[in-house]
Amino acid sequence: EDQVTQSPEALRLQEGESSSLNCSYTVSGLRGLFWYRQDPGKGPEFLFTLYSAGEEKEKERLKATLTKKESFLHITAPKPEDSATYLCAVRKGAQKLVFGQGTRLTINP
Amino acid sequence: EPEVTQTPSHQVTQMGQEVILRCVPISNHLYFYWYRQILGQKVEFLVSFYNNEISEKSEIFDDQFSVERPDGSNFTLKIRSTKLEDSAMYFCASTGGSSTDTQYFGPGTRLTVL
Numbered sequence: 001e002d003q004v005t006q007s008p009e010a011l012r013l014q015e016g017e018s019s020s021l022n023c024s025y026t027v028s029g030l031r032g033l034f035w036y037r038q039d040p041g042k043g044p045e046f047l048f049t050l051y052s053a054g055e056e057k058e059k060e061r062l063k064a065t066l067t068k069k070e071s072f073l074h075i076t077a078p079k080p081e082d083s084a085t086y087l088c089a090v091r092k093g094a095q096k097l098v099f100g101q102g103t104r105l106t107i108n109p
Numbered sequence: 110e111p112e113v114t115q116t117p118s119h120q121v122t123q124m125g126q127e128v129i130l131r132c133v134p135i136s137n138h139l140y141f142y143w144y145r146q147i148l149g150q151k152v153e154f155l156v157s158f159y160n161n162e163i164s165e166k167s168e169i170f171d172d173q174f175s176v177e178r179p180d181g182s183n184f185t186l187k188i189r190s191t192k193l194e195d196s197a198m199y200f201c202a203s204t205g206g207s208s209t210d211t212q213y214f215g216p217g218t219r220l221t222v223l
Contacts, residue, residue, distance in 0.1 A: 036214070041198075043113075043115075043214035043216045044214045045214070095164065095165055096154045097154060097212060098154070101150070101151050102151075
C-alpha cells in the first residue's frame, strides 16, 4: 500500500535552533516528491519538488533532500514566521498526490 | 504572481442540499484537481481533470460528486446531496502544460454541513 509518513507530528523549537523534518515513503511508481507549507485555514503553499535520490533544493532557511526511501526538510536558524505545518506529498502515477499527515512546526521567539 | 482562487471561502449548508464550489485555476494551466482535508486529517485526492474529462478519481469521488469546466476560466465541484461527513476544507489545484509539473493550490473552501 502506498504510504507517506512524516515525523515528528509536532516540533517546537527556539528561534535560531536548527532541526530536520522527516518524510518516509513507500510508493511504487514515484514521480516526484513535494514539500508544501500550510498555514492554519489556508491552502498548501508550494516549496520544493525533488525527483531523484541525491537531489537537493534550497530556499532561504529551508533545504530539502531526497533518498530512495525518505526526504528531509532541514530548517536552519528558524524564525517565528517559519511556524506552520509542513506537508510532504508524493506523486503517484500520472497526477495524483498522496500526502503525509504533516509536521506542525512552532518556532518560539 | 498568478494564483488559484476559490469561492466561497466558507459555505454552510443543510444535509441533503446541493452545493457548488468554484475555482479559477491559474490561466494557461491545463490540469485541474480537487482535494479535501477533513479537520485534523491528511489532504486527500478527489479527482483530476484534463481536456474536459476526468482523468483520475479516488474512491471518495462517488456518484454524489461531479466536476465541470463550464467556461474557459472556472472549474467547479458539485456535491449533489451533502452529508455530515462531507464537512471539510476543499482545495482546488492546477498544473501547467505537463501533468508532471507542480500542483499549485488555492486557499480552499470550508464546507460545513449541518
